[in-house]
Ligand code: GDP
């Protein structure tokens with residue numbers, strides 16, 4: 001079947017905004033309140049003659065924190081299991097925090113190709129936190145602004161290279 005690309009990351013990094021930008025319409029709910037995506041949400045995408053399914057997920061939090069209900073966490077884990085490529089979104093304005101590290105550990109264990117994506121980089125300038133993210137051991141961070149639509153094409157080029 002078609003490759004599956006899952007968008008994962010802690011709440012509020014902009015997963016649903018990113019998903020909607022690629023879908024070209026508002027399917028996923030974007031909220032300032034963390035953790036609003038309750039189910040996995042799908043859209044079909046075509047890029048450079050590659051067809052794939054994109055999945056938005058609810059945020060993943062460390063198991064010790066009870067912010068995200070277990071069911072939502074499970075949905076995200078299922079998406080990771082199903083995915084062929086994972087887009088791991090982090091917040092380029094806030095910088096690296098411990099939940100990013102915990103998710104990175106989960107993703108490394110999955111052995112799936114992971115693209116590390118700094119979202120909310122709304123200017124042409126590099127995020128001041130850019131180099132901190134190398135600590136995650138997931139390679140070169142890719143900078144985008146989902147809100148403004150910056151860097152999305154270059155990211156999709158990288159996504160389809162992993163099929
Ligand atoms: P999710 O919880 O990861 O799905 O995050 P959402 O897509 O709901 O976005 C959380 C908040 O971040 C919302 O207020 C968005 O408008 C905002 N946001 C998302 N992407 C960007 C971006 O590229 N730049 C800026 N400045 N804000 C963004």
Ligand code: MG
Nearest residue numbers: 015016036037
């Ligand atoms: Mg969301």
